[in-house]
Ligand code: C2E
């Protein structure tokens with residue numbers, strides 16, 4: 203068997219040869235045993251071959267390596283390259299006059315599927331070679347396609363998108379026509395994944411991918427850039443207005459509900475637009491600009507698009523600078539730990555504990571609060587080394603303070619990355635031993651929203667650190683989405699009510715009942731309840747009445763350096 207059963211319809215062969223003898227030989231060989239073959243011969247050895255290739259798409263090309271008499275100096279490899287560029291999907295078989303290892307190797311490297319020697323040709327051999335060349339080319343094309351496309355959506359992937367962007371920039375350099383790149387990000391993809399499962403998330407991505415590609419003209423590109431990000435490339439754009447209209451259509455198409463497993467999901471997307479009027483910029487820069495504009499769309503409330511402009515450019519540059527500086531902050535010794543006191547409301551309101559809050563002494567911007575750089579540290583994967591630094595500093599400080607005030611406690615903010623770090627329990631145990639500390643005096647604070655991201659994993663990690671004897675506080679309680687059933691499964695000792703509830707106190711009576719309910723919930727679970735962001739005496743009194751166990755905030759004291767707080771603590775003792 204020749205194994206050509208896989209082919210539907212006749213095999214079509216395009217012979218490029220100027221030699222009449224060769225043409226007749228091939229014709230005879232092909233038709234000797236093979237009825238289902240269609241041969242076209244083109245007597246050409248120059249650029250006229252391009253027309254033949256265009257006129258006969260889908261052919262297997264048989265290329266005679268012997269040049270035409272009048273072009274005796276020509277290199278057959280040049281023609282091969284030419285054929286490959288004009289008809290990238292065509293299988294190519296080279297016909298050589300005699301055995302030539304070098305030529306064969308070179309031809310295969312340049313994309314030919316096979317080389318045959320004219321004098322050795324037989325009908326069966328030729329037929330088999332052609333069919334195998336077709337199959338080989340098909341497999342190569344398939345592999346190349348897979349390498350350049352996203353499996354899930356079938357759309358071009360990041361590599362292909364960047365490649366096309368590079369080609370488009372090249373064209374734009376010649377033509378002067380501007381182009382536009384759009385960067386799209388799901389606003390609520392994580393939520394879909396978490397609540398409906400990964401299969402539903404994948405389904406949503408693939409439906410959205412199909413919808414987005416349906417909006418485009420054939421020459422436009424939409425790619426799955428990664429995760430829940432899609433990028434678009436539009437060439438021959440005439441105005442900003444045109445792009446804005448497209449972005450609007452994209453946002454609308456994306457926000458139509460998506461049916462997944464019988465459930466209707468609502469998706470929104472944020473889109474950033476980068477117009478490229480200067481085609482000398484790099485693809486990376488353009489993507490970064492579109493990405494920065496997308497972030498601005500998120501900042502301004504999501505489910506919208508934003509154009510990259512001077513302001514975005516400045517902010518994007520600032521972010522890049524800040525990121526670079528933050529990476530070096532630790533080794534340059536620019537991080538500090540400040541301490542904010544809290545007081546217990548039962549009995550005399552004395553400071554019994556502090557929360558460690560990291561600060562960055564930035565070389566030009568001054569002292570930055572944690573809220574200004576910790577989210578970025580998380581993104582950059584710096585939460586673990588920074589957390590380690592804070593932990594060591596703060597435990598050393600605690601150990602010093604406890605010699606004067608043995609009841610003193612310390613709260614440390616722990617990011618999920620740090621909690622997941624398997625070396626955290628050992629670090630805690632070691633630092634506790636070094637400082638001759640009671641681990642029960644240490645509270646690890648974890649934000650409720652972060653625990654809710656992956657409660658299953660968090661429960662396991664919390665139990666592991668709990669073994670070291672430290673205590674656990676749920677921070678920013680009330681704004682996250684942790685269910686009660688998860689809450690009861692976590693080894694928690696205290697709840698810290700988010701400052702937004704405290705800020706609402708005094709304004710309307712519902713706010714007081716809300717805080718009251720949170721306090722009761724905590725007490726029902728046998729947890730201590732602390733309120734943060736307490737800024738005035740009225741709030742403090744109300745919290746006392748509502749049964750809150752402890753308070754923290756500017757009304758008690760601002761976060762300050764260790765030695766500054768020490769004076770206060772010692773004064774209290776005295
Ligand atoms: P958090 O743990 O909820 O910390 C409370 C934040 O509120 C702190 O901001 C604090 O300075 C501020 N604050 C304190 N009292 C008041 C008040 O009366 N009114 C108002 N409006 N604000 C008050 P900061 O230092 O910017 O920290 C922000 C967040 O960064 C923290 O929220 C915490 O989640 C995180 N963080 C701080 N230090 C660290 C750290 O060492 N490691 C990690 N992983 N995260 C940290």
Ligand code: MG
Nearest residue numbers: 557615647677
């Ligand atoms: Mg905290």
Ligand code: MG
Nearest residue numbers: 677678700734
């Ligand atoms: Mg908090």
